[in-house]
Amino acid sequence: MYKITANDWDGMKCNTLHNSIKRTNANNGKMKEIAEKYALKERNNPSPLEKKMQEFLDCHNIKYEFQKPCYIYKNKVIVQFFVLDFYIPVKNIVIETDGKFHDNQKEYDNYRTESIKKIYPGIRIIRWRSDDFHSVTKMKKLLEILKEKKVEINAQSIK
Secondary structure (H helix, E strand, C coil): CCCCCHHHHHHCCHHHHHHHHHHHHHHHHHHHHHHHHHHHHHHHCCCHHHHHHHHHHHHCCCCCEEEEEEEEEECCEEEEEEEEEEEECCCCEEEEEECHHHHHCHHHHHHHHHHHHHHCCCCEEEEEEHHHHHCHHHHHHHHHHHHHCCCCCCCCCCC
């Protein structure tokens, strides 16, 4: 049996690989820590629009995750993260609440949507604007989408 020495290990470039893995794990751990802190801050300080959506989903007994981090990897390293407003994991639906400031960042919103779709093929992303809460038609449409996806909801009517 051949015993591998430190020189052999380095000669096989395994130390470089080992250090690379350690850096990757450290980077990913740090990025996840940052994302979780940011998501927690957002969870503790929801916007009025997010509060309305929470009430709507809770009213209809729809199980969701609020302010869930979503990671983008490149070569197994987290290079970016997004925080999803509402994620309904059972049915693979994301609801993004868009306040008025989203009018000035449509390009970024499109980039974000496409990035998430690349990571999670088959995910359905619904962009919900503040005006949509004032439209009974749009509220009913959201319920139809949730029913279509077979999300369990109460049969309460929208007032």
